[in-house]
Amino acid sequence: MKLNEAKEKFIQTWGSLASSWGINRTMAMVHALLLVSETPLSTDEIMETLLISRGNANMNIRELMGWGIVRKELKMGERKEFFVADKDIWNVFKQIVKERRKRELEPVIASIEELKKVDNGNGEAGEFLALMDSLLHVTTKASVLLDLAVKSDENWLMSKLLKLIK
Amino acid sequence: MKLNEAKEKFIQTWGSLASSWGINRTMAMVHALLLVSETPLSTDEIMETLLISRGNANMNIRELMGWGIVRKELKMGERKEFFVADKDIWNVFKQIVKERRKRELEPVIASIEELKKVDNGNGEAGEFLALMDSLLHVTTKASVLLDLAVKSDENWLMSKLLKLIK
DNA sequence: TTAAACTTTCAAAAAAAATTGAAAATATTT
DNA sequence: AAATATTTTCAATTTTTTTTGAAAGTTTAA
Numbered sequence: 055m056k057l058n059e060a061k062e063k064f065i066q067t068w069g070s071l072a073s074s075w076g077i078n079r080t081m082a083m084v085h086a087l088l089l090v091s092e093t094p095l096s097t098d099e100i101m102e103t104l105l106i107s108r109g110n111a112n113m114n115i116r117e118l119m120g121w122g123i124v125r126k127e128l129k130m131g132e133r134k135e136f137f138v139a140d141k142d143i144w145n146v147f148k149q150i151v152k153e154r155r156k157r158e159l160e161p162v163i164a165s166i167e168e169l170k171k172v173d174n175g176n177g178e179a180g181e182f183l184a185l186m187d188s189l190l191h192v193t194t195k196a197s198v199l200l201d202l203a204v205k206s207d208e209n210w211l212m213s214k215l216l217k218l219i220k
Numbered sequence: 221m222k223l224n225e226a227k228e229k230f231i232q233t234w235g236s237l238a239s240s241w242g243i244n245r246t247m248a249m250v251h252a253l254l255l256v257s258e259t260p261l262s263t264d265e266i267m268e269t270l271l272i273s274r275g276n277a278n279m280n281i282r283e284l285m286g287w288g289i290v291r292k293e294l295k296m297g298e299r300k301e302f303f304v305a306d307k308d309i310w311n312v313f314k315q316i317v318k319e320r321r322k323r324e325l326e327p328v329i330a331s332i333e334e335l336k337k338v339d340n341g342n343g344e345a346g347e348f349l350a351l352m353d354s355l356l357h358v359t360t361k362a363s364v365l366l367d368l369a370v371k372s373d374e375n376w377l378m379s380k381l382l383k384l385i386k
Numbered sequence: 387t388t389a390a391a392c393t394t395t396c397a398a399a400a401a402a403a404a405t406t407g408a409a410a411a412t413a414t415t416t
Numbered sequence: 417a418a419a420t421a422t423t424t425t426c427a428a429t430t431t432t433t434t435t436t437g438a439a440a441g442t443t444t445a446a
Binding site: 387388389390391392393394395396397398399400401402403404405406407408409410411412413414415416 | 417418420421423424425426427428436441443445446
């Protein structure tokens with residue numbers, strides 16, 4: 055397999071993984087393209103390579119910057135903006151986990167806390183409350199665990215976790 | 221807040237969480253409905269409560285059974301099928317993790333392994349190979365970690381993890 | 387074996403999400 | 417300050433996903 059072919063396949067793989075996790079397919083493809091690119095790319099280069107429109111390219115680049123995994127790079131003598139992906143995959147992983155925890159997990163935890171205030175005068179909400187409690191247990195534990203992953207160094211964390219398995 | 225109102229809100233919350241994780245909104249709502257229901261529900265009851273068609277209800281119930289988090293329950297003297305959700309949330313969590321790891325993480329790991337076979341005669345694929353290696357590191361470690369979560373008991377795991385934090 | 391009760395399938399329709407492309411806005415150079 | 421280059425926005429369009437509902441299939445009971 056030639057390098058360019060492998061890069062293309064990687065872009066496809068990354069794109070389809072993302073879409074099954076509720077992330078825009080094109081955004082993941084732009085990310086993959088920047089990951090495999092040895093040099094910073096301009097919006098035009100991204101448009102050409104992925105055959106997407108300017109609007110689409112712009113939107114997704116912006117979103118990737120919002121996730122903190124792509125940054126702008128300016129070239130001297132060039133008016134265009136160029137983009138680079140953070141190549142430290144552990145860092146990318148942490149960044150995504152951090153964002154999704156904030157955007158999705160935390161609101162759900164807050165919402166379940168809210169639902170625990172349900173009227174239970176006659177005890178009819180007992181089962182419901184028990185369900186909310188167990189949901190809260192699992193979600194807050196997941197949240198704590200993700201926090202641990204995000205805050206710690208990869209090697210330290212992994213050596214500790216591997217010890218748990220034995 | 222009245223119990224029924226709280227149940228409705230929970231169904232909405234669960235539905236929107238799911239859709240941001242690439243899971244069909246209606247499927248999550250059916251799941252939530254079964255979670256908060258004190259008794260097994262028939263397809264008709266699910267249709268009526270969520271205002272969805274028979275085909276949709278059937279499809280999503282079937283899918284939930286495929287995920288192993290909802291099961292059929294037969295009532296004596298009744299010809300209809302009734303459905304119940306597993307109320308053990310830790311179990312539900314493990315089941316979902318197990319399935320998604322199998323369905324999505326493993327194929328990606330296999331695909332990256334494949335891409336490592338790229339032609340590197342003249343050394344031009346060096347950066348690409350380094351990227352694949354680091355991806356493989358993170359994904360296989362995530363996979364191992366999820367395996368640990370799935371195979372171990374909730375309390376044991378959590379007490380160990382909490383120790384790591386200190 | 388027939389009929390009624392119930393479940394499944396799937397083509398068509400509807401809804402939701404993503405994409406386009408051109409106009410507007412912004413930034414840079416002359 | 418005008419011209420040019422570049423980026424951003426967003427209404428309209430396209431694509432993808434979800435949902436419907438009626439027909440076909442299956443199971444149970446009489």
